[in-house]
Amino acid sequence: MTLSATTNALRDLPEVRAIRDHLDERSGRGRQRISFVSLPAAARPPVMAALIDGRPETTLVVASRSDRAESLASALSDYLPADRTVAVWPSPEALPYEQLPLDSALAAERVALLAQLNAGGASAPAALVVTVRGLVQIVMAADELQRQTLTIRPGQRLRIDDVLTWATTVGYHLSPLVQEPGTLARRGGIIDVFVPGTPFPVRLDFFGDEVDSIRAFDPSSQRSQGRLSETVLLPPSELPLWRMDRIAPTLQALASSDLRAEIASEWHRMLDQIASGQTPASVDLLAPYLVPKRTTVLDYMAPSALVLIEEPRAVQLAATSMVSHAADVLVSATGNGELPVGLEQPFTDWHTVEGLLGRHDQVAFGEADGHLEIDVPAIGDAPLFAGRLDALIDAVIHRSESGSSIYLASDQGDRLGELLTERGVPFDLVDRDAPADPVTTGRITIIRSDLPAGWELDTDERSVILLTDLEIFGFRKATRRTHRRQTSDAGSNAADFTPGEFVVHIDHGIAQFTGLVRLDASGVEREYMLLVYAKGDKLYVPVDQSDRVSRYTGGGVEPVASRLGSGEWVRTKTRVRKAIREMAWELIQLYAERETSAGHAFPTDSTWDLELEDSFPYEETVDQQKAIDSVKADMESALPMDRLVCGDVGFGKTEVALRAAFKAVNGGKQVAVLVPTTVLALQHFQTFTQRLSSYPVRVEMLSRLRDRKAQRQILQDLKDGAIDIIIGTHRIVQGDVTFKDLGLVVVDEEQRFGVRQKEFLKRFRTAVDVISMSATPIPRTLHMSLAGIRDISVIDTAPQARLPVRTFVTEWSDHLIREVLLRELERGGQVYFVHNRVHDIDQLAHKLRTLVPEARIGIGHGQMDEAVLEDVILSFVRHDFDVLISTTIIESGIDIPNVNTMVIDHADALGLTQLYQLRGRVGRSTQRA
Template sequence: MIYNSGISKSKFFKSGIYKSRFFDEFLDKLKSKNSILVDDILDPEISFLTTFLNQSLKKDILIISTDRRKDLLYKNLSSFNDNLLEFLSWETLPFEEIKPSLDIIGQRFDTLNKLQVSKKNNLLICTLHSLLQKIIPSDVLKDLSLHLKINESHDFDDLIKKLVHLGYKKETLVSDKAQFATRGYIIDIFPTNLDHPYRIEFFSDEIESIRTFDLETQKSVERKKSVDIFLADELKFLKEEKNPANISSYLKDDFLVIFDDLYQVEDSLTALNSLKIKNSKYFLSFDSFLEEIKKNQKLYFSEKKIDDISSVTYKENPNTKDEKEISFEVFQKHLDALLFKHPFSTYLDFLSLEKLENILDHIETFIDKNLKVMFLHQNETEKKHILELLDKKNIKISLDKNENIFFEEGFLSSGFIIPDQNLSIIPYNEITKRKVIRRQKFREAYHSPVASYHSLEIGDLVVHFHSGIGKYLGCDRLSNHLGVETEFLILEYANGSKLYVPISQSHLVTRYIGSTETMPTLTLLGSNKWQKTKALAQKQIIGYASDLLHIQAIRELEGGFEYDEDSEETELFDLDFPYVETQDQKRAIDDLKNDMMQKKAMDRLILGDVGYGKTEVAMRAAFKAVYDGKKQVAVLVPTTVLAMQHFDTFKERMSSFPIIIDIVSRFKTAKENKNTLENVKTGKIDILIGTHRILSQDVSFKDLGLLIVDEEQRFGVRAKEHLKKIKKGVDCLTLSATPIPRTLYMSLIKVKEMSVINTPPQDRLPIKTIISENEDEVIKNAILREKSRQGQLFFIHNRVESIYKRLEHIEKLVKNCTCAVVHGQMSTKDVDLTFHKFKKGEIDILFATTIIENGIDVPNANTIIIDRADTFGLADLYQLRGRVGRWNRSAYAYFLTPKNRQISEISQKRLSALLEAPTFGGGMAIAMRDLEIRGAGDILGIKQSGQISNIGFHLYCKLLKRAILSIQNKKEASFIETKMEFSYPAYLPDEYIPHENLRMEIYYRLGEAQSNKTIDDISTELKDRFGSLPEPVKELISLSKIKIFANLNSFTHLKFGDFTLYCERLFESKKTHKNLILPKKRDILKFEEDIISMLKDSFNISS
């Protein structure tokens, strides 16, 4: 049948849709100052009515919601209300003086500023927590922000003082919010209220330019005309404020108050009162707020019928059946209101059904009953998908008339029917049944490119490329050969000898990591032992590099399945992702799809923190393998819990497509597993998920095309040997948050391809890490904080024999908490049931062993307490911490150690590493730190472990990378690091880059650069970050390019005199010495070209 349709008629939704008797009467009663109660109403219907009021009333609206409901409410309202704002709470206990998350502070003041400057009506959502929290008054707040524009004049020093006054901390380098850094007349700052850091450049006292910059590269990105900088330390000013306000004081008079759901708001108030909120100096009492809004109109919504949650008195009145005057009890008070019957109906009620499989099966029924159908979609892809699904149901759409079926841009979490309007509203997610997710902003992450090499501490063992193993004694400032005072790294060698390494050569120095915990002997300076040791290592490295490349060549010869470009179904699957991909996710997806379209089999590592979206990347590959290649996929995971999590995730994500997914698991009977394996063998199953069981001899695939290995570091040697057999000719994708060093370094030296996901998902807040002795007060406060925001907790106790006793102790410590236990010795049925209850929110605290380390994802659980954290490995602790902080709330991780007892040195190092790891994307740093703590062992094989001990892991891998590149380029392996001596003032002046660590980083990157393009990029970056290049920096850039040429062409030594250049070259085992005459006139802009040309001519080096 063909139906007429209108597409995206927003005026229809915003006006005509509300033309009915109910809406007219509802609005009239509100305008007449009546308070109204609407009960038995669902979330999307509440949002629908609120949108109507927002568009009809000329006043501000304050919506009081709860932590559990506000995200869904925001998502439902955001499509249709441009003036929607949210005011977040600190997410701390009323009596705690803990600084809130910087992201929360920024969002709070961004909202307050918008309320201050807004000339239109505002629609504001807050929770009871944020509503009752005292805040800085509006008139005071005006003086606690900065609005900077280009071409404005500001005293530079005064501006710095203002930033400090606002709570911004001066740092060497901006790496997080509420930080600023200065270099000359440049200020880098990351305002708490913005998503990106800003670079403000002055000319004298005038702002010459304002640019955003990238945290990771520190390079400017986009020019801006202005920047707003808001307060960074709310607590400090609130302590000083004598007359604090609350959020309602920022609204225009006569604002409407909406209680989102009475029952849940009352529960939230009970939880807050249990925390003795009345005694807190930072909170107003709820009674005083009710007194404050006594004259304001109030609209109460209740999902339950009011009779079910309160004693109700019905008053006599002559009004219509749709409204009744009532008195009811809530918040321990008697309130009066008009009880209105809403006009909405569910699909089930309207169709008189008990269960609804597919709403599209009933479109013709709706039309036959004279209902118009409005489909809500968020983009053109969703609209196209709806049209395709309707076409498959033989429902043809005519787009030229506005009848029967409408398409409107927007979102609601579920649909409903308005019988009086003859209208059925069907959101896209009613058709796909996908989860409703609200996400807003990306969080950038900064990682120093040299952190793993140059985070040196006094006493560390180090390796100097030319001089061998020594001990780092720190830095000192001394005069160099030009009489210029500069920094030197001081290294101690055997017999107390010292080597002073100019900071410009700091790239030659790396931290020493051996293969065992045995300490090596320091090298004797002046002896040739180090050169012999290095030469022997280099010889074995060349052999090992050849072996690695041989294995890679065999894998390429074996080939793999060559996929075509994405099919239409694959594109649709990608677009059906309910989040917005981070840039890193997009790159990883592009990388793996490019791999899959090559003739050779893919072997790629996806490295990313827990919860950073690796599973979605893997599902893109799996879908393409099944749909575009008609191949089967195996997903190998280390634990049954993770297998179940992936099974649920894959099934839900692919539910709109005819893909058969199954699991082999101890949670199933032997007969069920047998049937599953038979279906795998015959090709009836597309994707099989399981643990080591997948590697068993009786598991046979009809046509395996892709193997996904999650958390590879958790598998043993036997499993990995079996994996090698399976991987022949099969695409392989490895996922890891903290990869084993072998996998990590195979990726870093390009033997295995790697994609890194460093960018946190949208709205992700940092996890606050607390290391504490086992104190009852600490545990109690952690639980109360989470309970106050209707959240849940994990409590990790890794001993089954004492876990129930621990639970009993906590239940006595904190009353009214629902607790449960889960561990590996429980029956599979009980484990599954417990997890299910926890995910549904029926359990407040889940006591568990490390069974939850991988595979349980509960966004509402944002506190984890780990008992005896000193007994866990570093990677395990990092994984456990990643169980929380998976949503848009502040997360807390408590690592408890025994009270009044000294823990081991290695345990102290592990716990310190967790504090030092980057706030976001620290998986690689943790993997490297774990390597440093434990030693490299035999991760590259027993044969290589001796050489790693001899020269250190970092230097070994550096030489291995060079060997591989040389062999790949069909050149003789060169391990030469040209020694450069010169009398030119080539350095980074202190006044140009004032901070030692930054100078060391730049020197390191220049020293490690392998191409002129890299040097040019660094040069451009220096101009952007620090201003025009002074002469010494230009000299340094020029000499760095000469050094690259010298390294690549086997020059061991270049010494620049006043008139001559001494050259020493080791080529084809022959050493050549020459003295060349330098040009009389030296043009710094052409210097490297002249020198390189001279070297080519003198040594017959072809271009």
């Protein structure tokens, strides 16, 4: 990596070199604690890298929380050479005693890491970053992992049944197709198996009792990728699942009368699963029984391994909190009959872990609590420029001429390069993974990178300055990852309907489907769909005519059943046909006029447009880039644009709109962004303002969050052309709103607007460019787009590797609510608590404050004073409190990546569309939601 050159410079510091020599002399003796004091937080990763690089064994890096572990691992990867990998131990998502299903993907990652540590050498990572929760996690012993690892080579004598027996014993799941780690399939003399830690599954082809060939293959296409000389088959989990049958008697004794009836039933069901060789969902609870010695990842570390601890006080606090919380949960759960009395602690005791850590030399970062305290005065904070680019360039030139080696790590590297080029200053522009050149006096290197913060090294022999976007521009946004949404097609036969749901018969109207029945008609027994209409009237529809029945898709409100034989349904269909004909004629006239109208052709992208693209802190997906290109192509055409951008929540529709708006402003036009709620208006206002802060663009918001005086001034400025982009609710479609030169209208969540707002928009469709955005477009809009009447861009691919959102449906439980909130707080996140009843929302807040006193709780709903609501939302964005209790006002557009848990109270009272929109508010970061 490019920045590993700076690591070499830090290694040469007398203080760092002395510590390395000291550790080398004491290697393996342990019980030595060294503390770096007064070291800037941003300089900790490079100093850590300077201590890690060159050590033959894996170094353990301890962080207090998952977010800190991820951040440290990312930074260490930048500062270490490319061949020195950094791994993060996947900590359990569940808190101790919390019964969540086993995450097979995380289990596969853990066992693969254990195998690498066990093998050592080049296969092991240079550094393993682990949290407190990960340190106490129980794993199988190293020798047992070695015994249950199977190495297979072509030509080896091996019975296919022996491989199958081994695989099912250690926990592989039989599957028709192998598509994820931990699965296995057999077809005749071929076994497909997806081993943890491998990029592709392997195909073992047997000829009798001999392995004929081994090939890797693509799980999506099932096509072979190439021959392998050998494959190493690992167990699919870090726990010895093959011991399940041995622990059954012990677990049977725990299933006592202390459990509530329904819990006892679940416990016995778990015992039945174990007896049948299945892995139960709550396998973490069984860890101490499967591994009585309570082995941890620390037991896999070499005796000479170094331990680096970031913020020892925070680590100790996290450990104390975890142990205290686990004790509280156990007392509460056993007292309520939710867990059996006598259940062993499902993690290793923290005092035992501290003893294991004490066997290794340790270097602490953050507090002066070591046997030996080191101060490094030569390393300090980097200077802050906060968007003053002229001052930045002047300082870079001056320091370069003075002999300093300067590194500018920025997502806007090309833009910084242009600024230096304008001043005639030579520089190197490289990617973050480019090979490292030695630190050279006076050299300026720009690195395309998203490092969190910079630092400065200043000694008599050398001066090195590293500046990041935080110092250069004054802010930095963390990269978020999103997942690819899985979709399924609706069925079209009788078996696809669920008893109790509403359906529509094409001839008879709306009814409730109650199930399938068999009737004898003229001596022939046939199967029928039973539909119940108003007043209990019944209609039996033969299953071979089920194509005449479809699901009712009218939204979250329960429909009224039609009356059989009344002619009501016929009259309804007649009215709808008439309305459709009128609408079709209106649309034909509208779009015919649009096709013949002369719109405004915007110029091609300017330098500023390209700079804005470079400043986007995430990598565009293929579909998102296609949508951006299509929108810009439409804008550069003389025909007025009317494009629907359709994509799942969190897939990047707002960025498409923002770039289009900026292009319109650069072309001398005004932009109106219409949104359905004040909260969404505030969110968009903040996003547009922040992204466009470096440009002479005025963005304003017009909603009820602005008082009357401010609104009057905004309206006047809008009329005079002093405002470039106006963002607002239905307020901007009222008659007193006048634009000087409107060129683009963006409608977010068009399906949320009524007829009056649609009439306003209709006036513009033949004159200005219009972008409509929606995750759930109304059927008419979607049909028009699919039929080619309106242009459509579908963003169906999400940014890379976003984790799927897990959804659980359960009854209210004080114990469960406390567990859920504490689990999110433990990883440094925030929580939405949706309670859609304003009259008792304060009582709920009081209850939650009593239930979880550790949490800071705020309240927000639509009946609050506008200024107060705005302050609440901004405070939540700043993480001034941890839990926001709100109504469904948050369902539209709120984007706070740090919120990754949502609790919805009385979810049964909400519609499916509302639940879907609410679900999209979480899972917008690297954390599991």
